[in-house]
Amino acid sequence: MKKLLTALLVCASVTAIAADQDGHEKSHDKANGKAKQHGYEKAKSQAKSKGKHHGEHKAQSIHISQELRAVLNQEMQQIKGGMESLVFATVSGNWGKISSVGHQIKHSYIMKQKLTKKQRHELHDKLPMGFKQLDKKLHNYAGMLAHVAKEHDMELVNYYIYKMNETCASCHAQYASDKFPGFKANNKHAGDH
Numbered sequence: 016m017k018k019l020l021t022a023l024l025v026c027a028s029v030t031a032i033a034a035d036q037d038g039h040e041k042s043h044d045k046a047n048g049k050a051k052q053h054g055y056e057k058a059k060s061q062a063k064s065k066g067k068h069h070g071e072h073k074a075q076s077i078h079i080s081q082e083l084r085a086v087l088n089q090e091m092q093q094i095k096g097g098m099e100s101l102v103f104a105t106v107s108g109n110w111g112k113i114s115s116v117g118h119q120i121k122h123s124y125i126m127k128q129k130l131t132k133k134q135r136h137e138l139h140d141k142l143p144m145g146f147k148q149l150d151k152k153l154h155n156y157a158g159m160l161a162h163v164a165k166e167h168d169m170e171l172v173n174y175y176i177y178k179m180n181e182t183c184a185s186c187h188a189q190y191a192s193d194k195f196p197g198f199k200a201n202n203k204h205a206g207d208h
Contacts, residue, residue: 075143075145075146075189075190076190077141077142077143077146077190078141079137079138079141079142080134080137082134083130083134083137083138086130086134090123093119093120093123094120094123094153094183097116097119097120098120098179098180098183100112100116101113101116101176104116105169105172105173105176108169110164110165110167111164113160113161113164113172114160114161114162114164114165115161116157116160116161117157117158117159117160117161117162117164117175118157118158118161119157120153120154120157120160120179121154121155121157121158121161122154123154143190145189145190146186146189146190149182149185149186149189150186152178152182153179153182153183153186156175156178156179156182157175157179159171159175160172160175160176160179163175184198
């Protein structure tokens with residue numbers, strides 16, 4: 016029941032965020048001096064463009080050792096817990112928690128964990144470039160989330176949570192559709208975020 020409630024809250028939150036951003040017509044010069052609406056519209060357009068072609072490609076598998084897979088899965092579980100906690104922190108205006116979770120996700124890079132030289136080499140060589148790029152985007156968005164939470168800017172908090180969710184979904188569609196069958200290549204909406 017708790018998982019269902021969490022899933023419903025996450026879905027409702029993402030839907031509300033997307034609807035709020037979609038209907039938002041004014042632009043403010045924040046976040047590196049760029050208008051948020053322009054950034055959202057550009058991201059939305061890119062996601063739709065990727066979605067048109069996404070179904071044409073099969074998901075890529077990540078071939079790493081079981082030991083390294085366990086570390087990667089541990090990081091994913093930590094990120095999942097953080098993302099779930101953001102729903103409750105956001106709706107309750109818990110700025111400290113939002114900032115803390117953003118900071119924790121930003122600094123949870125698997126590459127920065129205490130791995131052996133051999134394991135770091137394996138990660139560098141075997142993780143697809145697209146995976147590494149999405150991972151970097153997620154952690155950058157998390158850092159921005161931590162920053163805007165300190166400023167008590169709910170609009171930007173919602174924006175960065177949306178971008179983090181979008182990045183996670185894109186990565187899962189491309190690299191983990193076996194774990195997330197809703198993203199299978201035969202799903203025509205696999206790339207729509």
